[in-house]
Amino acid sequence: MRNFHISRSFVAFTLFSTILVAINNANASEHQQVHIALGTDETEMVITWATIESIDDHGVVNFGTSSDNLTDSVTAVTTYFEDDDAYWYNYRALLTGLKPSTTYYYRVGSKASSWSKVFQFKTLNSxxxxxxxxxxxxxxxxxxxxxxxxxxxxxxxxxxxxxxxxxxxxxxxxxxxxxxxxxxxxxxxxxxxxxxxxxxxxxxxxxxxxxxxxxxxxxxxxxxxxxxxxxxxxxxxxxxxxxxxxxxxxxxxxxxxxxxxxxxxxxxxxxxxxxxxxxxxxxxxxxxxxxxxxxxxxxxxxxxxxxxxxxxxxxxxxxxxxxxxxxxxxxxxxxxxxxxxxxxxxxxxxxxxxxxxxxxxxxxxxxxxxxxxxxxxxxxxxxxxxxxxxxxxxxxxxxxxxxxxx
Ligand SMILES: [Fe+2]
Missing domain, CATH: 3.60.21.10 (Metallo-dependent phosphatases)
Incomplete structure (x- = not known):
């Protein structure tokens, strides 16, 4: 009986781990986990995101003040993170020269791979x-x-x-x-x-x-x-x-x-x-x-x-x-x-x-x-x-x- 319980726990754990890895790898090549942080002041914003499986050296942010006209772009700095079973690619881009108190629209990704949806943020007042x-x-x-x-x-x-x-x-x-x-x-x-x-x-x-x-x-x-x-x-x-x-x-x-x-x-x-x-x-x-x-x-x-x-x-x-x-x-x-x-x-x-x-x-x-x-x-x-x-x-x-x- 004891062995049976261990075996059942092991199966459950294996199944659980498999599901978690599957979730982890869902959309693994997509540009994802997009989040933003204030830069030096109201004229800057830092955009950060990740891909899990694939590196995209040409990851960029396209942005502009109209959602259907993202006229500006900034290339991201890409780094790789690895620790035990964890790994992913980080993308960071610093947007500068933004106007205060203005709504910007942006997407992340690249021509060679895929694009995220279009997001928006508003810069702070000055x-x-x-x-x-x-x-x-x-x-x-x-x-x-x-x-x-x-x-x-x-x-x-x-x-x-x-x-x-x-x-x-x-x-x-x-x-x-x-x-x-x-x-x-x-x-x-x-x-x-x-x-x-x-x-x-x-x-x-x-x-x-x-x-x-x-x-x-x-x-x-x-x-x-x-x-x-x-x-x-x-x-x-x-x-x-x-x-x-x-x-x-x-x-x-x-x-x-x-x-x-x-x-x-x-x-x-x-x-x-x-x-x-x-x-x-x-x-x-x-x-x-x-x-x-x-x-x-x-x-x-x-x-x-x-x-x-x-x-x-x-x-x-x-x-x-x-x-x-x-x-x-x-x-x-x-x-x-x-x-x-x-x-x-x-x-x-x-x-x-x-x-x-x-x-x-x-x-x-x-x-x-x-x-x-x-x-x-x-x-x-x-x-x-x-x-x-x-x-x-x-x-x-x-x-x-x-x-x-x-
Ligand atoms: Fe705490």
């Missing part, structure tokens, strides 16, 4: 005298993707300017020889091909040193990033980068560097120094962009103890208070981010990871600083306001749509 609308969430998988129908409808209505997915995707991208990642990216295409889909990593992207995540996304950030003048594939800043959007300076960073130190410690220090440079520059430019918003994956404060969260203080010490960088317990804590973000007057911090939505009062060092009675704590807050929005896997995404005038 300047700071407008109020952007963002969808912000963490924790969206290929199963239990309860927010996706709402998100899709909202995108079709043009409710947002940018989507931020702040870590934990697909659960997990690398699984089943990368086919879970392929299917997730196909699932996202209706929204991510139309709206800039900006990302950073969560704990579920950690596999293989975040390489599956890195292979699928193309964040570059603004012109102040250290590798700004490099070629496109050397300009990728998928873990930390910044953007100016309307009246806000937005800084995206990795909380995961503090937890996966088996991939090294140096990135904690590099990121911290970059963050401080960014915050100094953002403050110098504060009249122009008065909001400073940071986003990462794991929140400093938690409502559910455990999962790397201190049961007594309900805080995640390494990110919030720092790490023993020289690895001796007696040494000073370094590179904690709470003091840094407080010192430079960050207004708003958004995180995912915990599968619910919470908005805190302004908080610093575990308390909400006192303020005059009857005042609105969120108006010109005395400390950063924290929002946890890791609930895409449940029912709703959270979006910020300012209603006050500038």
């Amino acid at each position: 300047g700071n005298k407008w109020l952007p609308s963002f969808a912000i969430y963490g924790d969206l998988g290929i199963e239990n993707e309860r927010s996706l129908p709402y998100l899709t409808k909202d995108v079709e209505k043009g409710m947002y300017d940018v989507i931020f997915h702040i870590g934990d995707m697909a659960y997990d991208l690398y699984e089943y020889g990368g086919s879970r990642g392929n299917n997730f990216m196909r699932m996202l295409e209706p929204i991510a091909a139309r709206m800039p889909y900006m990302t950073t990593t969560g704990n579920h992207e950690k596999a293989k040193n975040f390489s599956h995540y890195d292979a699928r996304f193309s964040m570059i950030g603004d012109r102040h990033q250290p590798n700004y003048s490099a070629d496109l594939t050397d300009r990728l800043n998928n873990h930390f980068y910044s953007l100016d959007i309307g009246p806000a300076h937005i800084i995206i960073f990795s909380t995961e560097f503090y937890y996966y130190t088996r991939w090294g410690w140096e990135q904690i220090r590099w990121q911290y120094r970059w963050l401080e440079d960014e915050l100094i520059r953002a403050n110098q430019n504060r009249k122009e962009r008065p909001w400073i918003i940071v986003m990462g994956h794991r929140p400093f404060y938690c409502l559910v103890a455990g999962d790397k969260c201190n049961r007594k203080t309900l805080e995640r010490g390494p990110i919030k208070n720092g790490v023993h960088y020289d690895k001796t317990k007696k040494s000073q804590l370094n590179y904690g981010l709470e003091d840094l973000f407080y010192k430079y007057g960050v207004d708003l911090q958004l995180y995912g990871h915990e599968h619910f939505f919470v908005r805190f009062y302004p908080v610093h060092k575990n308390v909400s600083p006192s303020r005059p009675k009857e005042t609105n704590p969120y108006e010109d807050p005395v400390a950063p306001v924290f929002i946890t929005t890791g609930n895409a896997v449940r029912y709703f995404i959270y979006y910020i749509q300012p209603t006050n005038s500038l």
Whole structure:
């Protein structure tokens, strides 16, 4: 009987694997998984896509302001990704010289192979005298993707300017020889091909040193990033980068560097120094962009103890208070981010990871600083306001749509 059960499980597993490979290879030669990301500013957009089986060295983006007249084209940079059973070809193209606040139509592919359908996106407004609308969430998988129908409808209505997915995707991208990642990216295409889909990593992207995540996304950030003048594939800043959007300076960073130190410690220090440079520059430019918003994956404060969260203080010490960088317990804590973000007057911090939505009062060092009675704590807050929005896997995404005038 025991052998029979093993044999039956094996058959089931083999059948399941075969189905997954078949799904993975469905339309394998087609240009697919199209998604876009903001470039340096409102005049640029990065288009990223994949083919599974076949390389197409002539992959291009045709684009224009009319859906039946795609007059311009940009040749993509092609790279090959391989890891165990996973493999695919990535195509990345940087569109430049776009007009602000303009709808563009585009397709990807090539004459020699095939073309995708025609997609569209709208570039951002220029300047700071407008109020952007963002969808912000963490924790969206290929199963239990309860927010996706709402998100899709909202995108079709043009409710947002940018989507931020702040870590934990697909659960997990690398699984089943990368086919879970392929299917997730196909699932996202209706929204991510139309709206800039900006990302950073969560704990579920950690596999293989975040390489599956890195292979699928193309964040570059603004012109102040250290590798700004490099070629496109050397300009990728998928873990930390910044953007100016309307009246806000937005800084995206990795909380995961503090937890996966088996991939090294140096990135904690590099990121911290970059963050401080960014915050100094953002403050110098504060009249122009008065909001400073940071986003990462794991929140400093938690409502559910455990999962790397201190049961007594309900805080995640390494990110919030720092790490023993020289690895001796007696040494000073370094590179904690709470003091840094407080010192430079960050207004708003958004995180995912915990599968619910919470908005805190302004908080610093575990308390909400006192303020005059009857005042609105969120108006010109005395400390950063924290929002946890890791609930895409449940029912709703959270979006910020300012209603006050500038
Ligand atoms: Fe997470």
